[in-house]
Amino acid sequence: MERRTVERPPLDDIDHILLAELSIDARIPNNALAAKAGIAPSTCLTRIRALRERGVIRGFHADIDPALAGRPLQAMVAVRIQPNARSRLDPFLWDLSELPGVLNAFLLGGTYDFFVHVAAPDSTALNDFVVEHLSSNPDVALTETSLIFQHARSPRFA
Template sequence: MPSDDSPAPGAAPLSPNDVRPAATGLEPRTTAPVVLDAVDHRLLAELAADARIPNNALAQRAGIAPSTCLARVRALRDKGVIRGFHADIDPALSGRPLQAIIAVRMQGSARSRLTSFLRELGALPGVLNVFLLGGAHDFFVHVAAPDADGLNDFVVENLSVNPGVALTETNLIFQHVRAPVF
């Protein structure tokens, strides 16, 4: 039986931009670091800048043959270095112009539920990112809301009513710049 990465018989070979299930960040991590060379880093930088770049253009920028490029990108995906390809959606233009980082501290009795709560938070509408932390707070939750009332509703309905949540602190985001990954 072909794997998810195998093209159907007679189909065109996969490109670096073929869709895979979205990574959640909760997948198991390998314990050994992956050794990357200069070509791998160049591929990652180009894909981070434009995940839709065609394989032949990516190969040209990395200075390698298209078949080599395809194999290297596939290997980086298989090793978990590339977790997925994503659209960078503007929250404001998609109806959620108000962004915030909500710091969450859990009750001591809820510490055994950190991983499950992380998953629950990540599944909520309007959540862009969730970070499990070490330090004074247990989570940072990056959210986008349609307005101040929507943000308030999110905090009240999803965090404040949860008996495991000890404290929330909402910080508004005025501007955001996406930093290059590499």
């Protein structure tokens, strides 16, 4: 995928209320969402559609517990890329996001080039992931794996 230019459309207080409520429960019925924002249901639908069309709302997702889905071991893998591979950072990010077990992939500034949030069934599978998909890649200079003991998702986009 190619890098998108981030456009910052102006958001008003109603938009912020809608975003906050949807971040808590993306399945909230439209009439309940409209009531929380103090607007008519038809206006709410129009605003949500506009937020989606402008790319502010990128999608609606299920929050899945990796442990209950058979992947109880989570880790954050820091990745540093070889200096000669700097021109391929963007494609590498999208390739990372498609790998099995990857929950999130982040392109960074700083010591590491990427953080890869991975969920695996066990330590052997995590080791296999790092070796097969990262360490064996000639563009990868270094990996450092940190286990995640607990995780708390922010309950609201505010």
